[in-house]
Amino acid sequence: MTVRQDIHNSDIPVLCQACEARHHGVCGALDPNKLVALAKTSSRRQVDAGTELIGDAEAIHSYANVLSGVVKLTKTLSDGRQQIVGLQFAPDFFGRPFRAESAINAEAATRVSLCSFPKAALERIMKESPGLQGRLLGQTLKDLDAAREWMVTLGRKTAAEKIASFLLLIARNIDRVSDPNMRTAAFDLPLTRNDIADFLGLTIETVSRQLTKLRADGVIRIENNRHVVVVDISRLEARAGS
Amino acid sequence: MTVRQDIHNSDIPVLCQACEARHHGVCGALDPNKLVALAKTSSRRQVDAGTELIGDAEAIHSYANVLSGVVKLTKTLSDGRQQIVGLQFAPDFFGRPFRAESAINAEAATRVSLCSFPKAALERIMKESPGLQGRLLGQTLKDLDAAREWMVTLGRKTAAEKIASFLLLIARNIDRVSDPNMRTAAFDLPLTRNDIADFLGLTIETVSRQLTKLRADGVIRIENNRHVVVVDISRLEARAGS
DNA sequence: TCAATTTCTTGATTTCGATCAATCCGCGGT
DNA sequence: ACCGCGGATTGATCGAAATCAAGAAATTGA
Numbered sequence: 001m002t003v004r005q006d007i008h009n010s011d012i013p014v015l016c017q018a019c020e021a022r023h024h025g026v027c028g029a030l031d032p033n034k035l036v037a038l039a040k041t042s043s044r045r046q047v048d049a050g051t052e053l054i055g056d057a058e059a060i061h062s063y064a065n066v067l068s069g070v071v072k073l074t075k076t077l078s079d080g081r082q083q084i085v086g087l088q089f090a091p092d093f094f095g096r097p098f099r100a101e102s103a104i105n106a107e108a109a110t111r112v113s114l115c116s117f118p119k120a121a122l123e124r125i126m127k128e129s130p131g132l133q134g135r136l137l138g139q140t141l142k143d144l145d146a147a148r149e150w151m152v153t154l155g156r157k158t159a160a161e162k163i164a165s166f167l168l169l170i171a172r173n174i175d176r177v178s179d180p181n182m183r184t185a186a187f188d189l190p191l192t193r194n195d196i197a198d199f200l201g202l203t204i205e206t207v208s209r210q211l212t213k214l215r216a217d218g219v220i221r222i223e224n225n226r227h228v229v230v231v232d233i234s235r236l237e238a239r240a241g242s
Numbered sequence: 243m244t245v246r247q248d249i250h251n252s253d254i255p256v257l258c259q260a261c262e263a264r265h266h267g268v269c270g271a272l273d274p275n276k277l278v279a280l281a282k283t284s285s286r287r288q289v290d291a292g293t294e295l296i297g298d299a300e301a302i303h304s305y306a307n308v309l310s311g312v313v314k315l316t317k318t319l320s321d322g323r324q325q326i327v328g329l330q331f332a333p334d335f336f337g338r339p340f341r342a343e344s345a346i347n348a349e350a351a352t353r354v355s356l357c358s359f360p361k362a363a364l365e366r367i368m369k370e371s372p373g374l375q376g377r378l379l380g381q382t383l384k385d386l387d388a389a390r391e392w393m394v395t396l397g398r399k400t401a402a403e404k405i406a407s408f409l410l411l412i413a414r415n416i417d418r419v420s421d422p423n424m425r426t427a428a429f430d431l432p433l434t435r436n437d438i439a440d441f442l443g444l445t446i447e448t449v450s451r452q453l454t455k456l457r458a459d460g461v462i463r464i465e466n467n468r469h470v471v472v473v474d475i476s477r478l479e480a481r482a483g484s
Numbered sequence: 485t486c487a488a489t490t491t492c493t494t495g496a497t498t499t500c501g502a503t504c505a506a507t508c509c510g511c512g513g514t
Numbered sequence: 515a516c517c518g519c520g521g522a523t524t525g526a527t528c529g530a531a532a533t534c535a536a537g538a539a540a541t542t543g544a
Contacts, residue, residue: 081398130375154443158531194492203532207492225492435521445502467522485544490541493536494535494537496534498532499533511520
């Protein structure tokens with residue numbers, strides 16, 4: 001153990017001071033000492049949309065916090081059919097503690113900025129900070145809840161309901177609509193129509209048609225193919241099935 | 243800390259000695275002292291198929307190891323559409339560490355025997371045994387992998403592939419077919435046709451038709467509606483998509 | 485600025501699985 | 515044994531989404 005010393009706010013690594021993950025993400029469990037230790041080995045980087053972050057069945061050497069942008073996790077069948085099995089928004093943690101058994105593929109869906117650190121560094125600090133393990137468990141449980149919620153959407157909802165559910169998911173994560181009396185939302189879609197289809201288990205044509213229908217019915221407006229304005233959130237919710 | 247004392251095998255609670263969870267489940271992380279402490283508060287019980295174990299949005303007061311049988315986790319839309327979002331086989335741990343946010347419903351799919359302990363007892367021991375937290379994280383990651391694997395099945399596979407995938411899942415968990423050169427498998431279906439439909443995002447009629455087709459093609463045999471003999475596992479795998 | 489290419493939309497047709505509708509089978513009870 | 519009932523199978527028809535097929539719109543690059 002190092003000798004306990006005075007920790008001023010200025011001792012918090014510059015890198016971390018303005019970081020959202022510092023408070024809400026996994027780093028929130030670390031005291032300044034540990035944070036300094038981790039920050040020494042960590043590095044920020046920006047990657048363009050389409051960059052592969054973890055290849056299928058690849059060994060994983062690092063973990064990362066998503067600081068901005070959206071990362072998509074995909075699985076692919078041998079004949080090319082693809083399914084997005086998770087989306088990570090800031091300030092989600094992502095990477096696989098221990099084993100990399102399930103063949104998963106992580107790719108930047110938008111331009112993404114990451115704060116990544118080597119697997120070994122995190123695991124060492126984890127042994128000393130039980131709180132960190134708890135945060136990791138918390139993130140994993142959150143991912144599990146999201147996955148199960150989506151299983152209902154995939155298995156039991158109609159195409160129209162799937163699209164509405166998807167738009168709500170994005171609105172809640174990008175535009176942070178948690179306030180229930182917020183009537184409207186606006187955001188850029190982080191996914192292409194193809195990605196949306198792969199997320200919803202639909203074809204690109206069906207996605208397009210359902211978006212057109214929502215637009216025709218005045219529930220949303222679409223500008224430049226990417227920017228979506230939800231005119232009335234409760235009307236969208238009514239179409240999402242629940 | 244208690245003084246370290248000699249621990250004989252006989253000090254392991256009788257309840258735990260023959261328990262599978264003792265080695266492979268969460269209890270494997272506990273030393274005999276901790277095991278005794280936990281065993282004091284735990285109790286075995288058997289429940290019939292159909293028994294509700296955790297109600298939708300109900301507060302959770304206990305955790306459990308599944309010792310035998312199958313527990314199904316379901317989510318239901320307001321209009322009654324249902325989706326099974328997870329199956330827990332022995333010796334899975336089940337229950338929700340912390341928060342019970344996601345509205346999930348757990349029900350015994352078959353006759354089930356459980357070893358359950360109060361939430362508080364487990365959480366207290368968890369603070370002292372970092373290994374236990376790790377096991378819990380491991381179980382959660384395993385559940386997450388399973389959920390994501392199933393998302394591919396729900397979103398991208400045909401009805402025929404879904405049924406084949408389901409039978410393989412059961413064969414691997416009930417008959418423990420992990421040995422890749424095992425050519426055949428046999429088991430009782432732990433789910434009714436209705437449950438299978440809810441697990442696969444299909445209707446009961448489609449499930450029935452696909453099972454009939456597999457039978458007609460000589461891939462499986464069905465006896466008494468419940469007992470399934472997989473004649474050739476590799477032929478079943480070929481139909482599961484991958 | 486203007487091809488060139490990719491991404492998205494829209495339309496026509498087909499198909500797979502849902503729905504509707506009878507049976508059929510297995511099982512427990514009297 | 516017989517009935518009665520819930521669960522399962524089978525058949526006929528329908529419909530939602532997939533597939534096939536052009537185009538239109540946006541983005542890229544020279």
